[in-house]
Amino acid sequence: MFEKLVNYCRMKSPWLLHVSCGSCNNCDIEVLAALAPRFDVERFGGVLKPNPRHTDIIVVTGIMTLKMTDVLKRLYEQTPDPKAVVAIGSCAISKGIFRETYASYGPADAVVPVDAYIPGCPPRPQAILHGVVTALSALWGG
Numbered sequence: 609m610f611e612k613l614v615n616y617c618r619m620k621s622p623w624l625l626h627v628s629c630g631s632c633n634n635c636d637i638e639v640l641a642a643l644a645p646r647f648d649v650e651r652f653g654g655v656l657k658p659n660p661r662h663t664d665i666i667v668v669t670g671i672m673t674l675k676m677t678d679v680l681k682r683l684y685e686q687t688p689d690p691k692a693v694v695a696i697g698s699c700a701i702s703k704g705i706f707r708e709t710y711a712s713y714g715p716a717d718a719v720v721p722v723d724a725y726i727p728g729c730p731p732r733p734q735a736i737l738h739g740v741v742t743a744l745s746a747l748w749g750g
Contacts, residue, residue: 621653622744625663625687627680629716630706631670634730635697639667642733649737660686665743666720667736671699671706672713684720692723692743696736701725723747 628636643649643656657663660683672680684693695716698704706712716722723746726739 621655622665622740623655623657623663624649624665624667624740625657625660625683626667626669627676627683629668629670629676629680629700630673630712631697631699635669635699638730638733639669639696639736642736647733647737649740654740660684661688663687664691664747665740666691666693667696667740668693668700668716668720668722669696671703671709672716672719673711674713675711677713677719680716680719690747692747693720694724694726694736694739694743695722696726696739697731698727698729701727704729 626636626639641647643654660666664687666683666687668680684691693716695701699706700716702715703712713719724739724743726735728735731739
C-alpha cells in the first residue's frame with residue numbers, strides 16, 4: 609500500500625534532470641520555456657533538480673558527444689529506479705544536423721534506454737510537456 613502511494617506521488621510530481629550533451633542550445637531554451645511561467649510545469653508538480661539521485665526523469669538534449677557518453681551513463685546509473693529518459697529534439701533522436709561531425713557518438717538511445725522521443729528542431733514547449741507525460745505513463749502506467 610505504501611509503495612503505491614509513493615509511486616502515485618512520484619507520478620504527480622516528477623523531478624527532472626536536464627542533461628545537455630552537446631547541442632546548439634535551441635532545445636535547452638525550449639526546455640527552460642516549458643519551466644517558465646507561461647507553461648509552468650511546477651503547477652503540475654514538475655521540478656528541475658540538479659542531482660540525479662533526486663530525479664525521476666532525465667531530459668536529454670543534443671547529440672551524444674564522445675566526452676558526454678560516460679557522463680550520461682553515470683547520471684543514468686545514479687538515478688534511482690523507476691526512472692525514465694526523454695530525448696528532446698532531432699539531435700538527441702538522430703544526431704540531426706550534427707550527423708557527420710567527428711566528435712559525435714550517436715543519438716541518446718545509443719548510450720541509455722530512451723522511453724520517450726520528442727522530435728523537432730527545436731520542439732515546442734507543449735511537445736516537451738507531452739513527452740514528459742508520456743514518459744510518466746510508461747513508468748507508472750497512469
